[in-house]
Amino acid sequence: MSTKLHTKSYSNNDRLFFLLNPSEDIAENDPVRIVDAVVESLDLREFKKLYRERGRCPYHPKMMLKIILYAYMNNIYSCRKIERQVQRDIHYIWLAAQERPDFVTINRFRNRVKKEINNIFTQVVLLLAERGFITLDVEYIDGTKIESKANKYTFVWRKTVEKNRAKLQEKIRMLLWQIDEVIAQDKAAESESVEFTPVTLDTLIDELKDALSTEPEPIDKEQKKQHREKKKQIKELEKHRDKLSEYDGRLEQIGERNSMSKTDPDATFMRMKEDAMNNGQTKPGYNLQISAENQFITDFVLFPNPTDTLTLIPFFNSFLDRYGHLPSVAVADAGYGSEENYRFMDETGMDAYVKYNRFHLEQRPRYKPNPFHHDNFHYNADEDYYVCPMGQHMRRIGTAHSKTASGYRSENARYRAQNCKGCPLRCLCYKAKGDRRTIEVNHRLKEYKRKARELLTSEEGLKHRGRRCIEPEAVFGQIKFNMSYRRFRHFGKDKVTMDFAFFAIAFNIKKMCSKIAKQTKNGGNTPLFGLCMLISRTLPPENRLFWNNLQKSVA
Numbered sequence: 001m002s003t004k005l006h007t008k009s010y011s012n013n014d015r016l017f018f019l020l021n022p023s024e025d026i027a028e029n030d031p032v033r034i035v036d037a038v039v040e041s042l043d044l045r046e047f048k049k050l051y052r053e054r055g056r057c058p059y060h061p062k063m064m065l066k067i068i069l070y071a072y073m074n075n076i077y078s079c080r081k082i083e084r085q086v087q088r089d090i091h092y093i094w095l096a097a098q099e100r101p102d103f104v105t106i107n108r109f110r111n112r113v114k115k116e117i118n119n120i121f122t123q124v125v126l127l128l129a130e131r132g133f134i135t136l137d138v139e140y141i142d143g144t145k146i147e148s149k150a151n152k153y154t155f156v157w158r159k160t161v162e163k164n165r166a167k168l169q170e171k172i173r174m175l176l177w178q179i180d181e182v183i184a185q186d187k188a189a190e191s192e193s194v195e196f197t198p199v200t201l202d203t204l205i206d207e208l209k210d211a212l213s214t215e216p217e218p219i220d221k222e223q224k225k226q227h228r229e230k231k232k233q234i235k236e237l238e239k240h241r242d243k244l245s246e247y248d249g250r251l252e253q254i255g256e257r258n259s260m261s262k263t264d265p266d267a268t269f270m271r272m273k274e275d276a277m278n279n280g281q282t283k284p285g286y287n288l289q290i291s292a293e294n295q296f297i298t299d300f301v302l303f304p305n306p307t308d309t310l311t312l313i314p315f316f317n318s319f320l321d322r323y324g325h326l327p328s329v330a331v332a333d334a335g336y337g338s339e340e341n342y343r344f345m346d347e348t349g350m351d352a353y354v355k356y357n358r359f360h361l362e363q364r365p366r367y368k369p370n371p372f373h374h375d376n377f378h379y380n381a382d383e384d385y386y387v388c389p390m391g392q393h394m395r396r397i398g399t400a401h402s403k404t405a406s407g408y409r410s411e412n413a414r415y416r417a418q419n420c421k422g423c424p425l426r427c428l429c430y431k432a433k434g435d436r437r438t439i440e441v442n443h444r445l446k447e448y449k450r451k452a453r454e455l456l457t458s459e460e461g462l463k464h465r466g467r468r469c470i471e472p473e474a475v476f477g478q479i480k481f482n483m484s485y486r487r488f489r490h491f492g493k494d495k496v497t498m499d500f501a502f503f504a505i506a507f508n509i510k511k512m513c514s515k516i517a518k519q520t521k522n523g524g525n526t527p528l529f530g531l532c533m534l535i536s537r538t539l540p541p542e543n544r545l546f547w548n549n550l551q552k553s554v555a
Contacts, residue, residue, distance in 0.1 A: 022094040029520070031513040032070055032091045038509055039066045042123050046116045059101050064109045065120070066095045072506035075483050077499075079103035079110075114498035121501050122322050124508055125298050133512060136298060138464075139291040139327040141315065141336070142472035143308045144480075145272050147487045148284040148496070150264035155284070156250055158258050165247040172196050172240050179208070179233050198248065201241040208234050256405070257304050266493040270306040274486070286488070286496060289315050291327075292471045295478075296511055297504045302497055308335035310406050313344050326350060331464045331471075334359060340408040342448035353456055353464045356449050363457075372429045374415075374439040375446070386415050386439070390423055400440055412440040479507070 026032060039062055047061040070091065071082045083103040086092045101109075113120075128134050173196075212234070218224040254260045259269040259282075267284035287303040289311050301318045303311045312332070320326050329351045337356035345352040361367055369376045371389050378387040386394040394415040403409050420426050421435040430437045455461045479485045485503055488496045 022090050022098075025090055026094060029517065030091070031073065031510065032095060034513050034516070035066055035070050035073070035509055036095060038124065038127070039069065041127070042120060044120075046119060047113060050112050050116070059099060059105065059109075061109070061113070063096055063099060064101065064106065065113075067092050067101075068106065068110065068502060069506045069509065070095060072503050073510045075485075077485070077489060077503075079106040082106050110498060110502065111495070114494055117498055117501045117505075121505050124505050125296070126323075128296055128508060128512065133515065134293045134296050134298060136293070136323060136325075137327055138293060138329040138331070139298060139319070140293065140464075140468050140471035141289065141291050141312070141330060141332045142468075142476070143287055143289040143303075143311065143335075144476045145270050145285045145306065146288050146485075147272060147274075148261065148264045148267035148286060149488055149491055150261035150267050150284040152281070152283045154262040154264075155269050155282075156254065156260050156262060158251070158254050161247055161250050161254070165244070165251075168240060168244055168247065169195055172201070172237070172244070175233065175237060175240065176204075179230070196244065198241050198245040201237065201244065205234060205237055205241065208237075264491045266304065266496075268304045268306065286493070287311065288500070290472060290475065291315070291319065292475045295471060295474055296508050297475060300500060300504055302493060302500070304493075309338050309341070310404070312336045312341045313406075316344070316348075329464070330354065331468050333468070337449075337452070338404075339410050339442060339445040339448060340404060340406065342445070342452065346448065346451075351455060352452060353461055353468075354452060355456065356452060359453065359456065362453075372425070374441060377439075386441075388417055388437070389429065390425055392417050392419075392423075394418075394437070394439065397438070410442060410445070412442050415439050415441065475507075479503075483507070 042065075044061055044065070051058055067082060067086060071077070071085060076082055076085060080103045082092075083101070083106060086096050086100055110117075125134070125136075129136050208230075212227075212230055215227070218227045250260075253265045257268050261267045261269070261284040264284060267286060269282040270285050270287070271281075272283050272285060287306055287308070288300065289303060289308070290300045291298045299315070299319045299322060301311070301315050303314070305311065316326055316330075326348055327350065330345055331353040332355070334355040334357050336354050337359075341354065342352060345354070362369075374386065377389075377394070379385075380387070384396050388394055394417045396413055397416045398414045400412045400414055401409055402412065416438045417436045419435060420429070420437050423429070432438075456465060483503075488499060490496050490499050
């Protein structure tokens with residue numbers, strides 16, 4: 001016997017739908033609630049200065065910041081996709097209080113706060129430090145390269161520009177010699193050893209045009225031909241002026257770098273680890289330096305240079321400007337082990353657990369030091385001489401100075417043997433010409449390496465070396481693979497920094513949610529309890545229910 005199926009009434013053509021309370025459908029331990037509470041506790045007074053008092057009322061900056069951070073936490077970085085989520089996802093609808101900002105509004109908000117968002121990142125890190133998630137005393141530093149949005153075929157190389165500019169200077173000089181005017185001949189004679197500039201060429205072109213305009217009208221065919229030839233030469237000189245101005249502009253944009261991109265002048269061409277063609281092709285990108293503690297991002301700076309050696313001191317200066325103090329312990333790999341960096345950390349009182357370039361080789365069980373390397377020679381500090389493997393004294397003969405790209409000057413003591421002629425170990429000792437071997441020793445760097453070796457091989461050093469592999473490296477893995485942040489989506493360093501600041505805030509909040517969930521699952525008192533107490537004071541009474549219930553669950 002068949003029975004009639006009864007279902008609830010359904011009609012999607014009703015004129016009006018009521019969404020009574022989106023909060024009822026969101027779990028109490030959902031990360032979206034922590035995003036809401038954290039943003040409510042932030043000081044956004046600087047944002048208010050960015051809006052005009054007249055005109056249409058803008059969306060509240062707290063609401064805009066919440067939906068963008070929650071989107072970044074869920075690997076959504078496109079403004080159009082964020083707009084779609086605000087219209088469809090109940091979490092975004094609850095954060096936006098059923099407001100619907102479009103993608104243009106979202107993008108304008110990000111660009112409007114590109115300077116102030118850095119301060120918001122600092123506030124979030126200080127909140128984490130206050131609640132015990134981090135200490136800001138031990139910092140693990142490392143860098144990675146992230147590709148720019150620029151096209152990889154828009155490269156401009158410094159050497160190529162300088163070479164073409166020199167050729168252009170010669171073309172201009174030859175062209176001036178071909179012009180019959182006395183003004184041009186004088187300029188060509190004066191500029192045999194002086195380079196032309198667009199300003200001097202402008203003045204010369206104006207003088208040539210004035211001289212041409214004062215000439216009488218050509219009568220015969222030969223005069224007309226000469227008149228046309230002078231006009232042609234002036235036009236060619238104008239083209240050379242414009243090209244020279246372009247070259248000078250390129251060199252000014254490149255600065256001290258070796259390359260740049262035409263579409264993103266702040267990006268530098270670097271070799272990336274993600275090389276799909278396996279041909280070592282360079283791509284436009286930025287060198288991202290971060291410091292991590294307990295897998296939270298505590299500071300970040302973007303640099304144009306591909307190597308890490310020259311980034312450490314500016315990075316510490318950024319940390320000092322952000323928090324008002326330097327970390328007491330710095331841990332980094334061998335890419336940062338230079339005399340300049342060691343000296344800076346030593347003078348500022350930091351414990352430098354920073355490797356140097358051959359430290360990993362020295363720690364191998366089968367490592368055998370090279371007896372013919374000058375680092376392994378016996379040194380008599382009292383009389384200032386070295387002893388070679390044959391027992392010959394190498395006396396000091398002078399001092400050599402070298403300068404790094406940042407302007408730091410280092411001193412290398414030079415020592416020379418008395419006579420190496422007829423030595424049976426000469427073929428193993430050195431291959432240079434001459435009968436006396438000369439070595440250069442940086443005593444200051446050698447002492448810094450000794451201190452670094454003692455720190456790195458100590459019990460505390462072994463602990464930091466083990467932690468370094470799972471601090472910044474794990475953060476980079478989560479950034480590039482778990483959160484799919486492998487390429488910047490903006491042009492220019494200011495906008496790229498703004499975008500990563502949003503990402504770093506979202507990353508820290510997401511990591512905080514993960515640790516809170518893990519600690520809540522394991523039971524016991526957690527830093528979440530103090531965090532709830534701090535944030536709940538800033539919330540209105542109707543929004544404190546979640547935090548009160550959550551405090552009971554983790555207490």
